[in-house]
Amino acid sequence: MSPESLKYLLLGVLIFGVLVEKLLSYLNVKQPVPQVPPTLTEYLDAKKLEESKAYQREYFRFGLFSGLFSFILTFLFIWNGWFGAIDMWIGTFVPNPLIQSVLFFALIFIGSDVISLPFDYYGTFVIEEKFGFNKTTVQTFFTDKLKGYLLSILVGGGLLLVFLWLIHQMGPHFWWIFWIISAVFMVVVNLFYTAWILPLFNKLTPLEDGELKHRIIHYARSVGFPLDNILVMDGSKRSAKANAFFSGFGKRKKVVLYDTLLEQHPPDELVAVLAHEVGHYKKKHIVLGMISSVLQIGLLLFLLSQFIFSETMSFALGGEAWSAQLNIIGFTMLFSPISMIIGMGMNWLSRKHEFEADAFAKDTFAGKPLAEALKTLSVKTLSNINPHPWYVFVNYSHPPLLERLEKLE
Numbered sequence: 001m002s003p004e005s006l007k008y009l010l011l012g013v014l015i016f017g018v019l020v021e022k023l024l025s026y027l028n029v030k031q032p033v034p035q036v037p038p039t040l041t042e043y044l045d046a047k048k049l050e051e052s053k054a055y056q057r058e059y060f061r062f063g064l065f066s067g068l069f070s071f072i073l074t075f076l077f078i079w080n081g082w083f084g085a086i087d088m089w090i091g092t093f094v095p096n097p098l099i100q101s102v103l104f105f106a107l108i109f110i111g112s113d114v115i116s117l118p119f120d121y122y123g124t125f126v127i128e129e130k131f132g133f134n135k136t137t138v139q140t141f142f143t144d145k146l147k148g149y150l151l152s153i154l155v156g157g158g159l160l161l162v163f164l165w166l167i168h169q170m171g172p173h174f175w176w177i178f179w180i181i182s183a184v185f186m187v188v189v190n191l192f193y194t195a196w197i198l199p200l201f202n203k204l205t206p207l208e209d210g211e212l213k214h215r216i217i218h219y220a221r222s223v224g225f226p227l228d229n230i231l232v233m234d235g236s237k238r239s240a241k242a243n244a245f246f247s248g249f250g251k252r253k254k255v256v257l258y259d260t261l262l263e264q265h266p267p268d269e270l271v272a273v274l275a276h277e278v279g280h281y282k283k284k285h286i287v288l289g290m291i292s293s294v295l296q297i298g299l300l301l302f303l304l305s306q307f308i309f310s311e312t313m314s315f316a317l318g319g320e321a322w323s324a325q326l327n328i329i330g331f332t333m334l335f336s337p338i339s340m341i342i343g344m345g346m347n348w349l350s351r352k353h354e355f356e357a358d359a360f361a362k363d364t365f366a367g368k369p370l371a372e373a374l375k376t377l378s379v380k381t382l383s384n385i386n387p388h389p390w391y392v393f394v395n396y397s398h399p400p401l402l403e404r405l406e407k408l409e
Contacts, residue, residue, distance in 0.1 A: 003315035010078050010316065010333050017336050018071045022064065028384070028391035029060040037385070039405055043375045051131070052382040058127050066119045073115070078333075081318020087326055088319065097324070101164045102157075104325040109152070117145075128239070131382060136238045147200050159185065167308065167324050175298075175305035182301075183294045190290065194231065194247045194254050204231045207257065212267045216255075219271050223364050225278050229254035236260050241381050246277050246286065253281070264380060265373055272361055272370035279360030285353040292349070296342060300335065307331050340394075350397040358408055367408040374404060 001009070033053050036044060077083055087104055094100050124141060128134035136144075162181060166174035189197070198204065207213045207230040220227040235243065235258035242261035247254050255274060262270065280286055307313070313330035314323045361370050378385065378401045385401050392400060 001312060003312050006312055006316040006330075007078060010330060011075065013333055013336060014071065014074060014078070017340070018067065020340075022067065024388070024391045024394055025060055025063060028388040029056050031384075031386050031388050034386045037402060039371075039402075039409060040375060040379070040385070043379045048379065048382075049385070052384060055127075055131050055382040056384055058130070062119075062123065062127060078317065083326055083329055084314070084318025084320070084323075087323050098161075098164055098168050101168075101325045102161060105160060106157075108329075113149075133240045133381075134238075135236055135240060140237065144201060151197070151200070164324065172305050172309065175301035179294075179298045179301050182297050186290065186293060190247065194256060198233070198247075198256075202237065203234045204256070206230065207232050212262075212270060215267055215271050216274055219275060219365060220278065223275075223278060223282065225281065227253070227255060231256045232259055232262065233257070234259055236263075242377060244273055244277060246281060264376060268366070268369040269373035269376070272365055273373050275361035275365040276357045276370060279357035279364075280353065282360060283353065283356050285357065288353075289350075292346065296346075303335065304328070304331050344394055347395065347397050348393070351399045354398050354404070355407060358404055362408055371405050371408040374401060374408075 033046075033049050036046060036049065086107060087100070090100050090103050090107070094103060121141070124134055124136055125138070159181075163174075163178050166178050170177060194204065207216075213230060216230060217227060231254055233256050235241070240260060242258045242264055244255065244257045244261055247256065255277065257270070261273070265273070308324060308327045308331065309322070310327065311322045314321065314326040317326045317330055319326045358367075358370065361367070377383075383401060387396070387400055398404075
């Protein structure tokens with residue numbers, strides 16, 4: 001394939017991806033506002049359903065504008081060869097290929113983040129604020145950004161440097177070496193996320209002694225799940241939305257509860273939520289998810305290794321010679337349809353796992369309190385109770401609320 005043909009293929013893939021994404025979003029937001037289901041009559045009314053639909057419409061319009069802006073910018077970069085122009089400009093004053101690659105991605109990262117900053121700000125301080133979810137201050141917003149930059153430089157930059165060094169030094173064999181490094185990194189992050197990374201952004205405190213802690217520990221022991229690390233995170237510092245999650249393996253496993261979760265639910269519902277999370281652990285979903293991610297990275301790196309040393313992509317993006325960084329950019333774009341298909345498969349598996357974790361909670365604790373917790377969470381976050389089936393199939397990692405309630409009740 002000639003560079004010109006490959007450029008048109010990249011533009012076709014870009015257009016296809018945007019059309020599919022926006023069509024699915026349009027179908028989803030055009031779903032009619034349903035009647036209040038009998039199982040939810042105590043939790044919401046027609047007014048609340050209209051508010052939920054207004055929330056969806058707001059994000060649809062916002063996503064349409066921001067997505068179109070991103071699409072036009074990316075289209076112009078490919079059409080005019082601006083990726084190659086940036087790469088050649090860096091090469092005029094940096095002779096070392098490895099440093100060229102690092103500077104190229106640094107410029108792309110900085111430019112992308114500067115462009116996305118106003119959109120992030122609008123989403124947080126206009127949309128989330130309008131619907132009563134935002135608790136973030138302007139200071140916290142920008143402090144989080146600065147911390148994120150620092151983490152990206154130290155961790156992301158370090159990994160990127162190793163990745164690029166392997167490409168330049170090892171040739172086609174780079175992929176399996178970096179695959180091993182990536183797998184080890186993922187395990188380490190999972191083990192130490194709550195100890196090393198999360199405290200940079202949130203305050204974690206041990207759950208106070210009392211009825212809730214006693215009931216959680218009692219339940220965990222009843223299902224053979226010794227648990228001593230129960231932490232409360234100040235999620236209300238940023239949002240009124242609630243959540244809970246597990247982190248780590250073996251003796252390092254911890255459960256983290258948002259303080260908003262504690263405020264919104266009685267003890268039996270909180271234990272039910274925990275039982276659901278324990279279900280993921282006991283059913284090996286966490287390990288399976290980790291293995292799946294590692295296999296996906298391996299596939300991605302292998303395919304990249306078959307492609308990255310071709311000059312054609314570099315020329316298609318406006319370069320005048322082979323460039324690892326241009327080929328990585330091009331490969332990422334070409335891989336996006338495959339990534340979407342893999343993502344649909346992973347979402348299907350995730351929804352299956354959610355049903356299994358719900359069943360585990362129902363069998364080992366009770367189904368009713370988990371159903372009540374799901375209702376409260378859904379109503380308070382203005383979740384869509386009538387999503388379009390196609391949108392669910394492509395994008396949902398969790399089953400729709402009514403499907404989960406049907407199985408629990």
